[in-house]
Amino acid sequence: xxxxxxxxxxxxxxxxxxxxxxxxxxxxxxxxxxxxxxxxxxxxxxxxxxxxxxxxxxxxxxxxxxxxxxxxxxxxxxxxxxxxxxxxxxxxxxxxxxxxxxxxxxxxxxxxxxxxxxxxxxxxxxxxxxxxxxxxxxxxxxxxxxxxxxxxxxxxxxxxxxxxxxxxxxxxxxxxxxxxxxxxxxxxxxxxxxxxxxxxxxxxxxxxxxxxxxxxxxxxxxxxxxxxxxxxxxxxxxxxxxxxxxxxxxxxxxxxxxxxxxxxxxxxxxxxxxxxxxxxxxxxxxxxxxxxxxxxxxxxxxxxxxxxxxxxxxxxxxxxxxxxxxxxxxxxxxxxxxxxxxxxxxxxxxxxxxxxxxxxxxxxxxxxxxxxxxxxxxxxxxxxxxxxxxxxxxxxxxxxxxxxxxxxxxxxxxxxxxxxxxxxxxxxxx
Amino acid sequence: xxxxxxxxxxxxxxxxxxxxxxxxxxxxxxxxxxxxxxxxxxxxxxxxxxxxxxxxxxxxxxxxxxxxxxxxxxxxxxxxxxxxxxxxxxxxxxxxxxxxxxxxxxxxxxxxxxxxxxxxxxxxxxxxxxxxxxxxxxxxxxxxxxxxxxxxxxxxxxxxxxxxxxxxxxxxxxxxxxxxxxxxxxxxxxxxxxxxxxxxxxxxxxxxxxxxxxxxxxxxxxxxxxxxxxxxxxxxxxxxxxxxxxxxxxxxxxxxxxxxxxxxxxxxxxxxxxxxxxxxxxxxxxxxxxxxxxxxxxxxxxxxxxxxxxxxxxxxxxxxxxxxxxxxxxx
Numbered sequence: 103x104x105x106x107x108x109x110x111x112x113x114x115x116x117x118x119x120x121x122x123x124x125x126x127x128x129x130x131x132x133x134x135x136x137x138x139x140x141x142x143x144x145x146x147x148x149x150x151x152x153x154x155x156x157x158x159x160x161x162x163x164x165x166x167x168x169x170x171x172x173x174x175x176x177x178x179x180x181x182x183x184x185x186x187x188x189x190x191x192x193x194x195x196x197x198x199x200x201x202x203x204x205x206x207x208x209x210x211x212x213x214x215x216x217x218x219x220x221x222x223x224x225x226x227x228x229x230x231x232x233x234x235x236x237x238x239x240x241x242x243x244x245x246x247x248x249x250x251x252x253x254x255x256x257x258x259x260x261x262x263x264x265x266x267x268x269x270x271x272x273x274x275x276x277x278x279x280x281x282x283x284x285x286x287x288x289x290x291x292x293x294x295x296x297x298x299x300x301x302x303x304x305x306x307x308x309x310x311x312x313x314x315x316x317x318x319x320x321x322x323x324x325x326x327x328x329x330x331x332x333x334x335x336x337x338x339x340x341x342x343x344x345x346x347x348x349x350x351x352x353x354x355x356x357x358x359x360x361x362x363x364x365x366x367x368x369x370x371x372x373x374x375x376x377x378x379x380x381x382x383x384x385x386x387x388x389x390x391x392x393x394x395x396x397x398x399x400x401x402x403x404x405x406x407x408x409x410x411x412x413x414x415x416x417x418x419x420x421x422x423x424x425x426x427x428x429x430x431x432x433x434x435x436x437x438x439x440x441x442x443x444x445x446x447x448x449x450x451x452x453x454x455x456x457x458x459x460x461x462x463x464x465x466x467x468x469x470x471x472x473x474x475x476x477x478x479x480x481x482x483x484x485x486x487x488x489x490x491x492x493x494x495x496x497x498x499x500x501x502x503x504x505x506x507x508x509x510x511x512x513x514x515x516x517x518x519x520x521x522x523x524x525x526x527x528x529x530x531x532x
Numbered sequence: 533x534x535x536x537x538x539x540x541x542x543x544x545x546x547x548x549x550x551x552x553x554x555x556x557x558x559x560x561x562x563x564x565x566x567x568x569x570x571x572x573x574x575x576x577x578x579x580x581x582x583x584x585x586x587x588x589x590x591x592x593x594x595x596x597x598x599x600x601x602x603x604x605x606x607x608x609x610x611x612x613x614x615x616x617x618x619x620x621x622x623x624x625x626x627x628x629x630x631x632x633x634x635x636x637x638x639x640x641x642x643x644x645x646x647x648x649x650x651x652x653x654x655x656x657x658x659x660x661x662x663x664x665x666x667x668x669x670x671x672x673x674x675x676x677x678x679x680x681x682x683x684x685x686x687x688x689x690x691x692x693x694x695x696x697x698x699x700x701x702x703x704x705x706x707x708x709x710x711x712x713x714x715x716x717x718x719x720x721x722x723x724x725x726x727x728x729x730x731x732x733x734x735x736x737x738x739x740x741x742x743x744x745x746x747x748x749x750x751x752x753x754x755x756x757x758x759x760x761x762x763x764x765x766x767x768x769x770x771x772x773x774x775x776x777x778x779x780x781x782x783x784x785x786x787x788x789x790x791x792x793x794x795x796x797x798x799x800x801x802x803x804x805x806x807x808x809x810x811x812x813x814x815x816x817x818x819x820x821x822x823x824x825x826x827x828x829x830x831x832x833x834x835x836x837x838x839x840x841x842x843x844x845x846x847x848x849x850x851x852x853x854x855x856x857x858x859x860x861x862x863x
Binding site: 300301302303304305306307308309310311313377378422423424425426427 | 565643644662664665666667669670684685686687688722725748749750751752753754
């Protein structure tokens with residue numbers, strides 16, 4: 103059994119309660135045993151004392167959208183290497199997307215991932231199960247059995263369900279088992295051959311554009327069906343101002359719907375593609391600067407409730423191609439928090455709102471007892487130095503793939519220590 | 533004292549009477565977007581001299597004898613490839629044509645692998661055509677020699693824009709202030725993009741004319757004016773530039789039928805009447821007679837389409853000459 107630990111002289115931030123004050127946390131039996139304001143509480147005998155030096159102590163991050171290559175494409179990323187990357191980025195829990203080979207669409211695979219992750223991972227990995235068998239968009243999977251096996255949400259991963267009738271049935275059936283549905287919205291017929299945001303820049307590059315309607319049309323449809331079914335529905339990610347307006351309207355009618363955003367859509371815009379840089383080929387595509395600003399505003403006003411990394415490891419073979427032929431996606435677990443802190447340092451979003459979207463909001467969606475500073479919860483915590491300057495180096499990433507959008511980027515603020523169940527799983531000093 | 537000026541030597545060898553063209557300071561020609569007004573004018577002047585060479589009985593200009601030029605075409609094009617081949621041979625280059633068959637499954641792999649192989653053969657210049665925008669630039673980053681973009685997806689086709697500009701300049705004496713209407717499948721056309729960039733840089737007044745389904749978003753940032761009506765778009769034009777409509781686009785997805793397209797956007801005498809009486813008609817070829825252009829117009833007195841083909845060789849000689857001369861000077 104681990105000996106007790108006290109993390110003292112910390113700035114405690116608990117986004118769920120709005121707490122932001124100096125204090126200390128006592129960890130016993132892997133759980134948060136006590137939270138004290140000011141000086142440390144009575145420290146048990148033999149307890150290890152960790153001086154936080156005034157740094158922020160917050161709940162570990164919960165990332166709703168992570169792709170790995172295991173099973174099927176282990177050369178891109180294994181569960182273990184993704185967990186290393188997560189720990190280094192302060193992510194203590196992530197939701198694994200079912201787009202693996204084979205697809206996570208049955209109980210045996212859910213069980214496999216849970217056992218495998220428990221054996222090798224430093225952090226908590228929960229599988230999301232496919233909404234339809236093989237992600238083919240034809241027949242729904244066994245929601246009830248998948249939930250029993252340990253799947254935490256239902257999703258089509260990278261793909262988007264085209265069949266509105268099937269989605270309606272899926273939402274209704276998911277309500278039956280109180281399973282959250284997290285859906286990526288992209289209409290295939292409106293996306294067409296598009297590979298980046300439609301507009302003047304795509305036209306100048308001679309690349310086919312993806313109109314915003316490819317997102318807004320299915321988003322509107324999804325929200326109507328979600329409201330009618332009463333299911334817990336979360337739009338995986340939105341990318342443009344028009345989508346934020348649609349979500350804003352739906353939120354007035356129900357608190358059973360919500361939406362998330364990729365950190366990339368908050369930090370980057372289509373101009374980052376520059377001269378056909380395939381690392382910036384993402385899904386949803388990077389949009390115009392006005393859209394990026396609208397995403398930041400929607401986060402600040404609560405329209406967007408969760409931020410994820412959209413971590414999607416791709417190897418050289420899938421990225422070193424002409425832009426239109428390259429795969430979508432970028433790694434992001436290790437840079438998620440630092441990039442989010444850019445918004446805080448710029449004065450665009452306050453720290454509490456940012457951390458809430460990275461901790462308790464995604465945890466609540468999945469029904470997890472984490473993402474909070476709460477007595478009795480597992481001690482999944484991070485120490486953040488808000489002002490630490492550093493430069494992203496792809497060679498220093500823990501991920502097996504190097505497709506970061508932030509190579510060479512200057513950051514301010516990073517995780518310096520990550521705890522899972524009270525144990526240190528990442529220490530910057532190591 | 534001027535003994536170490538290689539340009540003097542090469543232009544003397546050419547026997548051309550024109551003064552030495554200004555130096556060309558780019559390693560590759562990837563697009564018109566990289567050129568400024570002076571560089572465009574320099575290339576056109578250089579091409580003008582090549583027109584003379586090409587009309588002589590002995591068309592050989594042994595200026596670049598022993599150089600190796602590879603024409604790497606991932607997309608079939610007999611005309612453009614032949615034009616580059618003739619241009620290279622007239623300069624004295626050893627020209628190798630490579631057609632690379634690509635299946636949709638492994639296009640990217642083929643590109644990078646092929647490039648590594650070719651680079652090892654020590655060519656001096658590679659002319660590349662590829663169906664993906666940006667592919668030629670990607671390739672240029674992996675080789676030690678010069679690269680000429682022979683067309684990349686719907687991005688750029690710089691030598692086409694240069695040959696069009698040379699043709700216009702020979703007829704109109706200038707480019708600035710002319711009204712040029714580019715008509716047809718703008719959305720999928722690299723010819724349209726390169727021409728808009730070049731004509732914009734030379735301060736011509738550009739127009740695009742097409743049904744709205746063939747106009748890409750944001751085209752107004754590239755073109756001076758945007759029209760969906762041919763009569764309005766051609767009114768007062770000095771130059772009418774038609775684009776090829778891929779027949780597969782006129783199957784009801786973007787355009788309902790060839791019949792309807794021809795009725796509203798095909799260039800016939802009636803529509804051409806809106807342009808200036810001395811307007812010239814251009815087409816990058818190959819043409820679809822009866823789809824985007826009436827044969828009477830295509831083969832009529834105002835058509836300069838055949839001349840464009842001739843100018844194509846001269847422009848490609850000029851581009852190859854500029855790059856190979858620079859290579860000689862810079863190693």
